[in-house]
Amino acid sequence: MLDLKTIRDNPEAVKSRLKRRGGDFKELDELLKPEEDRRLGLQESESLKNKKKKLSAEVGQLKQKGQDASELMEEVRTINISIKELDEKTQAWEQQVQEKLLGIPNIPDDSIPDGADESANRVVRNWGTKPQFAFKPKNHVEIGEQLDLLDFKRAAKISGARFVVYKGLGAGLLRALINFMIDVQTRENGYQELYPPFLVNKESMQGTGQLPKFEEELFATRNDPLYLIPTAEVPVTNFHRDEILEEESLPICYAAYTPCFRREAGSYGKDTQGLIRQHQFDKVELVKFSRPEESSAELDKLVENAESILKKLNLHYRVMELCAGDLGFSATKTYDLEVWLPSQDTYREISSCSNFADYQARRARIRCKKRTGGKPQFVHTLNGSGLAAGRLFVALLENYQQEDGTVIVPEALRSYMHGQEILKL
């Protein structure tokens, strides 16, 4: 969330910077009045509490001397009634303010382009070249089913639409991809591996911004107040929730493999075929906690770390810088990696790397203590996919397919597949 003081001091300035996202941000105006009430109520309540404290101390002294204190006791009782009333009101105001505050997205970074939607996103760079085929390339569903790597029908039977069973070499390839990515990120790119829970509580979902605004996107459990994670970002960022980190320990870099669970509400009809948009998919996520002044540079590194996987697999891709209107709710700046998919003759997102600045850190209360002293300040959090395994699987099948229907295993992966060089029936 944004800093309440900043909003209070200059709501119009905040609003005009938010406007680049599009939308009206009425929450911002709506919280000003209850915030004002809250502060006045708080001041009054605190001065009453001060009075109460002093009187109570006097009661103690009188009683020790064996004197009568019933008059003072009665006075405190009266004060207590006022305090209770005031506190109830103040709490209600505070809750209103919090609700509004949680509904306001992060401010777009000044450096990112204007624009209303993805058409205004900027291509930062390209890597590699499109593979040339002497035949009409098939899509991953055809390839996967013909080679008996994927089974969508039976997955629908046991779970429903938007699920898949990876089978045989397909399951092996998926595992290989996950291990390969974890190894690259931990051994070459300096991340520490974390293997977190896949079910988390409400506080965690609120810490990273999934709740309260995006509840309909989450799977929840019926008998316990737990949610299935939509990304490892949630457990890993919340790993340091309510903590004050040592400045020298920053940046802290974690890589975590988890499955991700998303309801995909509101995406009916979109990408209904294949692995592109599933309710459950696998991902290696990169998460960083950085000093505020270094987060911009750390984002650049994060993007490169994600890219390194695609380079090693020799997959053609491009890096996009998202415009203000296409930015996610909590992000201040985002780069997407888009991999080339020959069957669709287009690029598809395979990684999204964002700087959240202090937005998540404030929600989750993750701070760092300055070596030089002074108040702890909020760290900056960043994360990005490194990469989404399901979509990487798609890219491999499609880009490495051959005319005879088989698929070549990229060299970097072979040691993860017991030397397997080719996927065939």
Place this chain on the structure above:
RNA sequence: GGAGAGGUGGCCGAGCGGUUGAAGGCGCACGCUUGGAAAGCGUGUGUAGGUUUACCCCUACCGAGGGUUCGAAUCCCUCCCUCUCCGCCA
């Protein structure tokens, strides 16, 4: 799931219901001391909110939330977490 024990500041560890934000110790920072270091001595050392140019001051926080009381870290209730034993289980 059942029985028991416990959750206090960066860490350890005290804390008859009354001025305790919290003794003491460790750690850390600064200063003195020293040729230098150690030891020693001295001072300081939580977070959030309100107010303030700043200092100060005020309020809250001793797992969380309620309650009793003029007054709660200390009493009561609920919940969470940790540990030990039993049961169950991959």
